[in-house]
Amino acid sequence: MTVTLKGLRAFSSVARLGSFTRAAGLLHITQPALTVQIRQLEAALGLRLLDRTPHGAEPTAAGRELARSLEPLLRELDQTVSSLQDLAARRRGAARLAALPSVASGLLPPAMARLRATHPELHVRLHEAVTGQIYEMVRAGQVDLGIATDLKPGGELTVDPLFRDQILALLPPDHPLAERKAIPLALLAGERLLLLEPDSSIRRLVDDAFAREGRMVTPAQEAVHSGTLVGMAQAGLGIALLPSTAAELRMAPELAARPLGPPGIHRMVGLVRRGGRSLPPAAEALAEALRAEAALLAPPPRRPPNPPLRRAARLSPPPRRAG
Amino acid sequence: MTVTLKGLRAFSSVARLGSFTRAAGLLHITQPALTVQIRQLEAALGLRLLDRTPHGAEPTAAGRELARSLEPLLRELDQTVSSLQDLAARRRGAARLAALPSVASGLLPPAMARLRATHPELHVRLHEAVTGQIYEMVRAGQVDLGIATDLKPGGELTVDPLFRDQILALLPPDHPLAERKAIPLALLAGERLLLLEPDSSIRRLVDDAFAREGRMVTPAQEAVHSGTLVGMAQAGLGIALLPSTAAELRMAPELAARPLGPPGIHRMVGLVRRGGRSLPPAAEALAEALRAEAALLAPPPRRPPNPPLRRAARLSPPPRRAG
DNA sequence: TCACGGTCATAAGGATCCACTATCGGGGTC
DNA sequence: GACCCCGATAGTGGATCCTTATGACCGTGA
Numbered sequence: 001m002t003v004t005l006k007g008l009r010a011f012s013s014v015a016r017l018g019s020f021t022r023a024a025g026l027l028h029i030t031q032p033a034l035t036v037q038i039r040q041l042e043a044a045l046g047l048r049l050l051d052r053t054p055h056g057a058e059p060t061a062a063g064r065e066l067a068r069s070l071e072p073l074l075r076e077l078d079q080t081v082s083s084l085q086d087l088a089a090r091r092r093g094a095a096r097l098a099a100l101p102s103v104a105s106g107l108l109p110p111a112m113a114r115l116r117a118t119h120p121e122l123h124v125r126l127h128e129a130v131t132g133q134i135y136e137m138v139r140a141g142q143v144d145l146g147i148a149t150d151l152k153p154g155g156e157l158t159v160d161p162l163f164r165d166q167i168l169a170l171l172p173p174d175h176p177l178a179e180r181k182a183i184p185l186a187l188l189a190g191e192r193l194l195l196l197e198p199d200s201s202i203r204r205l206v207d208d209a210f211a212r213e214g215r216m217v218t219p220a221q222e223a224v225h226s227g228t229l230v231g232m233a234q235a236g237l238g239i240a241l242l243p244s245t246a247a248e249l250r251m252a253p254e255l256a257a258r259p260l261g262p263p264g265i266h267r268m269v270g271l272v273r274r275g276g277r278s279l280p281p282a283a284e285a286l287a288e289a290l291r292a293e294a295a296l297l298a299p300p301p302r303r304p305p306n307p308p309l310r311r312a313a314r315l316s317p318p319p320r321r322a323g
Numbered sequence: 324m325t326v327t328l329k330g331l332r333a334f335s336s337v338a339r340l341g342s343f344t345r346a347a348g349l350l351h352i353t354q355p356a357l358t359v360q361i362r363q364l365e366a367a368l369g370l371r372l373l374d375r376t377p378h379g380a381e382p383t384a385a386g387r388e389l390a391r392s393l394e395p396l397l398r399e400l401d402q403t404v405s406s407l408q409d410l411a412a413r414r415r416g417a418a419r420l421a422a423l424p425s426v427a428s429g430l431l432p433p434a435m436a437r438l439r440a441t442h443p444e445l446h447v448r449l450h451e452a453v454t455g456q457i458y459e460m461v462r463a464g465q466v467d468l469g470i471a472t473d474l475k476p477g478g479e480l481t482v483d484p485l486f487r488d489q490i491l492a493l494l495p496p497d498h499p500l501a502e503r504k505a506i507p508l509a510l511l512a513g514e515r516l517l518l519l520e521p522d523s524s525i526r527r528l529v530d531d532a533f534a535r536e537g538r539m540v541t542p543a544q545e546a547v548h549s550g551t552l553v554g555m556a557q558a559g560l561g562i563a564l565l566p567s568t569a570a571e572l573r574m575a576p577e578l579a580a581r582p583l584g585p586p587g588i589h590r591m592v593g594l595v596r597r598g599g600r601s602l603p604p605a606a607e608a609l610a611e612a613l614r615a616e617a618a619l620l621a622p623p624p625r626r627p628p629n630p631p632l633r634r635a636a637r638l639s640p641p642p643r644r645a646g
Numbered sequence: 647t648c649a650c651g652g653t654c655a656t657a658a659g660g661a662t663c664c665a666c667t668a669t670c671g672g673g674g675t676c
Numbered sequence: 677g678a679c680c681c682c683g684a685t686a687g688t689g690g691a692t693c694c695t696t697a698t699g700a701c702c703g704t705g706a
Contacts, residue, residue, distance in 0.1 A: 003404055005327055032697095036694085052653085055652085069399075278383055353665070
């Protein structure tokens, strides 16, 4: 005894076609089922909506009124639903991403190209930031996804490993240290070092590594952008320390790039998201593209057998809440 | 696996209240039932709409988008439904009526007063016409209801008897014929007669009655409006023949009104509607008021035990199709 | 005039759906 | 650590809905 979407659609079809039988065919049900549907709708409204004639059915005044109001409503509802299904099918939507500058220049562009190939309608809204800011933006819901160093932040954030890269020293090929396959930190300490500013996660990584060997880092030059450091290294101003995945390394093919250590300086880069929250489909697609691109880096990152990011579109069983 | 109005309402409530439990209370179902409803909606859309948290539930990006589109849609639908229910409850609507002038001045006004007393929001749109036009307007759907003489029209029209009235002669009280209780047609034939124009059903009735007695009617004066004839009778211009229910008779209390015959001239006035078509609720209410008012006329009209006009609001069993 | 093809209505049976009760698992709080 | 609140799950009984089969009625054409 209640108004049903099915009943309204049924009525709309009958009113439009002027026939129970034909409308039943259109709705893929039998005519008796349609008759019952209409009767229930009429009972729910307390109104006769259709006059049955020997030639079919014809809306009453009330029926015409309902049909007129109903038509745009049903159309708009269908539009809303199909728009949401577009979103679910990743034919629409934007992923809001906060990423480290090194990843934004390195891993991200090919991942975006991959995304565009598979899901051409999806957009990426990129914010470049350092790890702390990235965590904060994910926590605040300003972005769906973050790419940052894996610092195991507490609270409501979840970080899934994406790839592991290492810090490389960028130096002139005729530099004495360039003869080595890897450059010990002890030997670097006396060199003129070109480093990112202290709020960068790479800089912190470098500082920590030197500190573990009991050394203080005193950079010859600091910069915000990796490209600046590469330019300085090209000009012979010193040795730049940059992550291996940063695209800026390719700016200067004439320079030698050497790993540090042993043991070297490594960092784990991960995908950051809010635990217990499902990712929007577009962000899910971007995450997949990023993981696929990261898998091409050797060695493949150690990852648990099941991808920690579940597909939001696969609804059963739903993801457990944040743990 | 389909989108349901119930499911959409359920989602809307949960999104608005931020809690399954509270929304379930609002919807008068239990929380597990609501959980299932939401799960089915999510499955139908292929999207996660709500993120479950320990404190309740919160819409995802898709959920917010749906909630935003859904709110006006549901409100408008509810409005449409309640507007139709107003119509069904006779709190709204207009009855389109075509009536004979004599009825429009006689029976109709008290019936409209009765209607206003019981259903103050209903309107009556009145067309005054002669019987042939009335039948045509009902047939064409220009009006919902007609009041005309019962000529047993064929086709798709149904006429239900409303009342029976007779033709009265209106004449000065000092006229010799006024001494009789009833005036035979034979005596009238020699008088100066004041008659309606030939397209009126009353005129045709009078003509036919005279013709059955082998006489031709030669009116001293013709008019379109009954009031004109009454005025002429008042002025001593002749004897006016008018139906007993016409309110214009009351214009001239100083004139004597006498029935004709025996056998007199009678007519049956009936409610005309399209067979197989249900009456709009407002027209149904008007018909009821008209029947109630007609029942006050003595003698009560002979009517079948069940009112031939069924109530459109009572849906089972529905009226059979046109016979 | 009678059979036929069309309409919608009705009835009965079976599958499906749905809401309820009872219970569980997890998180936060005192 | 013991509650309390949250949502998820399982199981069951009842309502719902669709299907097939059939009926009543109308209009048409042989």
